[in-house]
Amino acid sequence: xxxxxxxALLAAGAVVVAxxxxxxxxxxxxxxxxxxxxxxxxxxxxxxxxxxxxREGARQVRLDDTxxxxxxxxxxxxxxLRAQIxxxxxxxxxxxPYAQRVDLDPDESARLVTTLYPTRRGDRxxxxxxxxxxxxxxxxxRQPSGRRADAMTPGWRLRVLPRxxxxxxxxxxxxxxxxxxxxxxxxxxxxGTEFDTLREYVIGDDVRSIDWRASARRSDVIVRTWRxxxxxxxxxxxxxxxTSAARVATVIGDRTLDEPRLDAAIDAALLLATLANRxxxxxxxxxxxxxxxxxxxxxxxxxxxxxxxxxxxxxQPALVETDFGLVAGEVLxxxxxxxxxxxxxxxxxxALGEGLLPVLTQLTARHKVVLAAVHxxxxxxxxxxxxxxxxxYAAAAAHRTLAxxxxxxxxxxxxxxxxxxxxxxxxxxxxxxxxxxxxAAGRL
Amino acid sequence: MSxxxxxxxxxxxxxxxxxxxxxxxxxxxxxxxxxxxxxxxTGTAIGHAMxxxxxxxxxxxxxxxxxxxxxxxxxxxxxxxxVAVQRVDRSSDALVAxxxxxxxxxxxxxxxxxxYYLRMLxxxxxxxxxxxxxxxDLTLGQGLIPVRGGRSRWATATVAPGCPLxxxxxxxxxxxxxxxxxxxxxxxxxxxxxxxxxTRYAAAEVLLVGANEPFRNDRIxxxxxxxxxGGLLAAHxxxxxxDLHRSEPAPRVIDESPDPGQVGAPPSxxxxxSPDPDFPISGTQGGGGAGDRNRGxxxxxxxxxxxxxxxxxxxxxxLAMLGLGALAFAVARARRLGxxxxxxxxxxxxxxxxxxxxxxxxxxxKARRPALLTLRTSTLNRLRPALDIASDxxxxxxxxxxxxxxGWPPGHVDTILYGAEPAGDADLVxxxxxxxxLLHMSVDIDKGVHP
Numbered sequence: 001x002x003x004x005x006x007x008a009l010l011a012a013g014a015v016v017v018a019x020x021x022x023x024x025x026x027x028x029x030x031x032x033x034x035x036x037x038x039x040x041x042x043x044x045x046x047x048x049x050x051x052x053x054x055r056e057g058a059r060q061v062r063l064d065d066t067x068x069x070x071x072x073x074x075x076x077x078x079x080x081l082r083a084q085i086x087x088x089x090x091x092x093x094x095x096x097p098y099a100q101r102v103d104l105d106p107d108e109s110a111r112l113v114t115t116l117y118p119t120r121r122g123d124r125x126x127x128x129x130x131x132x133x134x135x136x137x138x139x140x141x142r143q144p145s146g147r148r149a150d151a152m153t154p155g156w157r158l159r160v161l162p163r164x165x166x167x168x169x170x171x172x173x174x175x176x177x178x179x180x181x182x183x184x185x186x187x188x189x190x191x192g193t194e195f196d197t198l199r200e201y202v203i204g205d206d207v208r209s210i211d212w213r214a215s216a217r218r219s220d221v222i223v224r225t226w227r228x229x230x231x232x233x234x235x236x237x238x239x240x241x242x243t244s245a246a247r248v249a250t251v252i253g254d255r256t257l258d259e260p261r262l263d264a265a266i267d268a269a270l271l272l273a274t275l276a277n278r279x280x281x282x283x284x285x286x287x288x289x290x291x292x293x294x295x296x297x298x299x300x301x302x303x304x305x306x307x308x309x310x311x312x313x314x315x316q317p318a319l320v321e322t323d324f325g326l327v328a329g330e331v332l333x334x335x336x337x338x339x340x341x342x343x344x345x346x347x348x349x350x351a352l353g354e355g356l357l358p359v360l361t362q363l364t365a366r367h368k369v370v371l372a373a374v375h376x377x378x379x380x381x382x383x384x385x386x387x388x389x390x391x392x393y394a395a396a397a398a399h400r401t402l403a404x405x406x407x408x409x410x411x412x413x414x415x416x417x418x419x420x421x422x423x424x425x426x427x428x429x430x431x432x433x434x435x436x437x438x439x440a441a442g443r444l
Numbered sequence: 445m446s447x448x449x450x451x452x453x454x455x456x457x458x459x460x461x462x463x464x465x466x467x468x469x470x471x472x473x474x475x476x477x478x479x480x481x482x483x484x485x486t487g488t489a490i491g492h493a494m495x496x497x498x499x500x501x502x503x504x505x506x507x508x509x510x511x512x513x514x515x516x517x518x519x520x521x522x523x524x525x526x527v528a529v530q531r532v533d534r535s536s537d538a539l540v541a542x543x544x545x546x547x548x549x550x551x552x553x554x555x556x557x558x559x560y561y562l563r564m565l566x567x568x569x570x571x572x573x574x575x576x577x578x579x580x581d582l583t584l585g586q587g588l589i590p591v592r593g594g595r596s597r598w599a600t601a602t603v604a605p606g607c608p609l610x611x612x613x614x615x616x617x618x619x620x621x622x623x624x625x626x627x628x629x630x631x632x633x634x635x636x637x638x639x640x641x642x643t644r645y646a647a648a649e650v651l652l653v654g655a656n657e658p659f660r661n662d663r664i665x666x667x668x669x670x671x672x673x674g675g676l677l678a679a680h681x682x683x684x685x686x687d688l689h690r691s692e693p694a695p696r697v698i699d700e701s702p703d704p705g706q707v708g709a710p711p712s713x714x715x716x717x718s719p720d721p722d723f724p725i726s727g728t729q730g731g732g733g734a735g736d737r738n739r740g741x742x743x744x745x746x747x748x749x750x751x752x753x754x755x756x757x758x759x760x761x762x763l764a765m766l767g768l769g770a771l772a773f774a775v776a777r778a779r780r781l782g783x784x785x786x787x788x789x790x791x792x793x794x795x796x797x798x799x800x801x802x803x804x805x806x807x808x809x810k811a812r813r814p815a816l817l818t819l820r821t822s823t824l825n826r827l828r829p830a831l832d833i834a835s836d837x838x839x840x841x842x843x844x845x846x847x848x849x850x851g852w853p854p855g856h857v858d859t860i861l862y863g864a865e866p867a868g869d870a871d872l873v874x875x876x877x878x879x880x881x882l883l884h885m886s887v888d889i890d891k892g893v894h895p
Binding site for chain 2: 001002003004006007008009010011013014015016017018019020023024026027030031034084086088089090091092098099120127128129130132143145149242245246247248260261316317319376378379382383386387388389390392393394395396397398399400401402403
């Protein structure tokens with residue numbers, strides 16, 4: 001294929017043929033000459049097949065962060081390579097620049113850096129590297145396409161991790177956890193049921209916690225201290241079915257995001273997992289709709305959070321009805337001991353009433369169940385609409401939805417299921433609060 | 445300790461092979477609709493062409509042919525009415541025969557006549573009637589017959605005569621409407637929505653029939669076709685039937701007229717036969733005939749130069765170079781640096797969509813009663829805890845408590861909370877607003893009751 005240069009040369013030839021005594025012969029000669037030049041130039045261009053491509057760089061990045069992936073271009077041919085190279089990614093990977101120029105002598109290599117600013121969570125693949133190798137005159141080029149171009153493209157997949165916007169709540173929740181833990185203020189009994197240690201009595205301690213036997217041995221007044229239970233199990237079950245696809249408005253800082261409910265659930269699950277991990281509990285994860293989409297088991301310690309984020313990053317809502325029978329079965333199979341099961345789903349009468357309520361007793365018999373649901377502020381807004389007939393009908397529909405939600409909440413309450421129903425911006429915080437409250441009350 | 449993650453297939457359409465497959469068949473999307481349209485158009489055109497009779501077929505309106513498109517039945521009909529049918533197979537013979545007067549010149553295929561012969565129709569005497577079958581606009585123009593072609597139909601239609609022409613009036617409805625004619629100079633008749641028009645062309649009476657069906661063996665029996673065809677042709681004692689089936693050569697014209705005041709005429713008509721000094725056929729004297737233009741300026745005045753002589757050759761060559769340059773530029777811009785990459789988009793479902801949909805459904809069903817009931821229930825649910833009313837309290841107790849809190853008359857409160865079904869949309873809007881007002885009056889809204 002040709003570049004703009006032969007076109008410019010032909011246009012300039014218009015002036016030449018105008019002054020020639022035999023203009024039509026001039027046209028033929030000039031056109032033939034330009035065509036020959038183009039063919040020669042293309043023939044002399046470095047073969048794109050001799051270009052060897054390799055990639056290195058980041059494998060994962062957090063959403064809203066920037067990263068770089070390097071494309072190493074090596075010219076293994078005998079001719080110098082003058083080329084334009086486009087490293088194409090899916091649009092949501094936010095790859096820049098569009099294309100880069102390289103001038104490579106034989107056996108030389110260059111590093112082309114592509115900056116990626118992903119705009120969506122999940123796996124962002126690199127699509128295709130296109131090499132356009134120009135001839136020495138820059139008149140023509142050779143560019144492989146289709147299967148040949150795909151064959152020389154080195155694959156790469158950038159995993160974009162969830163934003164974890166609820167990190168901003170972490171400091172506050174950790175402070176409250178420390179209070180519960182008894183590290184900051186000792187308040188004796190009631191803060192836990194597990195025996196922790198013996199220490200000397202100081203004024204202000206609850207006299208009921210004096211250990212008389214120990215006091216007799218040590219000839220000093222000794223009190224028992226208590227701490228919250230440790231090594232409890234927390235299982236985050238994320239529903240990736242159709243209700244998780246619904247978009248709810250989320251305000252983070254000065255930005256309004258229109259993200260699916262699933263993203264809010266992932267965010268809250270991350271905060272809860274971090275908190276529980278610090279509190280010394282084991283955290284498991286299960287993402288499920290009609291099949292198990294992701295599962296992390298037995299997470300403790302520092303490796304937990306990266307593993308959770310990695311497992312949750314590629315989750316996408318599936319347009320299927322979640323099989324709560326399968327959910328109950330999987331939960332019971334994975335958690336033999338009593339655990340706190342936090343079910344991230346939506347408070348929707350249709351989905352939960354027919355799916356979850358029939359199997360709920362199986363779960364509540366062995367586990368403590370918390371149902372965490374993001375609600376859409378738009379419904380409450382609709383409920384307040386008045387003025388015209390359209391608004392009144394919308395408000396009636398919204399009130400009906402709210403009433404259904406209340407009935408469902410009552411039904412779940414009868415099964416001793418705690419319901420956290422909050423708008424997306426404070427959802428993660430409310431879920432963490434529920435966990436902390438249970439931790440403090442020793443109800444885990 | 446294991447991490448497992450099964451990703452939905454829709455989220456990872458990345459492998460190039462997977463993407464290549466749908467692209468291979470993409471050309472079909474472009475080709476199939478065009479192919480269907482082309483096939484339909486071609487099929488229809490072929491079907492139509494097969495329906496239309498071929499004027500070059502020897503049987504076409506031949507007075508001796510009994511084929512479907514022949515004219516034997518028409519000839520028999522004319523004979524039965526005592527009209528002599530004289531079949532001729534050359535235009536010049538037909539013109540000579542018709543020139544004697546008191547005859548009908550029947551021309552079934554005027555398109556095959558040479559334009560010069562058509563122009564000679566002007567020479568015919570007033571006692572001759574000329575019947576032209578389905579002459580096209582082009583034929584009329586070349587023959588200088590003062591009639592313009594009008595609309596044409598896909599198939600012939602049967603129409604009512606709607607004119608006082610006696611032949612048409614006698615025939616009644618006839619299947620003649622295939623072509624209709626427009627503007628006619630010196631119109632003498634206009635029947636069948638313009639499918640049959642008559643004019644005076646110089647002296648001769650010319651009738652144009654917009655379809656060949658009324659004359660054909662297979663259709664002559666339908667409607668009033670026979671009466672119409674017979675009536676048109678039986679006006680005089682004699683019918684000169686021009687049975688012509690191939691294009692004729694131009695008449696040989698006597699170039700050197702012995703009398704300068706007269707113009708050339710075909711040999712069979714003899715010289716000096718033209719009553720019309722403007723007779724357009726001429727050999728060497730100019731006069732603006734079509735023949736002059738075709739022969740490319742053999743006359744005295746300088747011919748207009750062809751358009752390529754308007755610019756010098758070098759300018760054309762330069763333009764050609766610029767054109768080539770533009771073409772090369774288009775080719776250079778045509779190829780992309782790699783194909784565009786598609787984004788695997790997630791589903792977008794708004795959370796409040798079902799709620800809004802239900803609202804619209806209420807509206808379409810004009811469900812005023814259920815809507816108001818929902819609003820009342822929700823208001824009562826918020827009033828009860830605020831006013832300390834038991835959930836099973838009777839209607840009177842609730843009304844009394846609310847009236848006591850708001851100071852509104854109990855009757856009014858009762859109407860708002862338990863009143864009759866709203867009569868119309870305006871009523872519903874008003875009641876909803878009053879429910880709101882009542883709630884605001886009764887409950888300190890800042891306390892943040894659950895929405």
